[in-house]
Amino acid sequence: MIYFLRHGLDDERFIGGWSNGQLIWEGRNQVKRAIEFLKNNPIHFEQIYSSDIERAKETALMVGEEFPVPIIYDEKLREQNKGDFNGEFKMKVEPKNRDFFQNIQIDTVYPNGESLEGFYERIKINLPVFLEQDYSLIVTHRGVINAVYYELEGIPLDMNKERFGVTHASIHEYDPKTKQIKKIY
DSSP states (O other): OEEEEEOOOBOTTBOOTTOOOOBOHHHHHHHHHHHHHHHTTTOOOSEEEEOSSHHHHHHHHHHHHHSOOOEEEOGGGOOOOOGGGTTOBHHHHHHHTHHHHHTOOTTOOOTTSOOHHHHHHHHHHHHHHHHTOOSEEEEEOHHHHHHHHHHHHTOOOOSOTTTTOOOTTOEEEEETTTTEEEEOO
């Protein structure tokens, strides 16, 4: 089995993407509860793969404190690159760029970043590598886990971020035999 864990909550007043904001108090508590779930269920993993973005790294380190396995950081597990807006304070950036933010579609490219469509293709290309890593926990972002669901379930990409219930510190189990993924926490 392969498990996907979304990082805990960071400060959502800032645009995420490739920003390096840290977990907030609530986010660390979410991760602690996810760790308790991992400890209290028959879940086995021999390594942790993690996005190299701070909020995911912090989540992976918290898990690693309870499960002494190697942690491997990989930029291929990064969230969508929001380009010039990565890490910017939303209340400062969004009003000045209202037209841009109100009209984002799957093919809208962030300035010096990528579109959702381009992000999805990036994840799709790298997905086989991670789906071969049996007995792994993959700490990453909502967009990455959503992309896994879209690809495995053959659903056309859209703007619905909530479709698969990838909430902060949620855990999703991928069975390599059946090639199916489901939320377990």
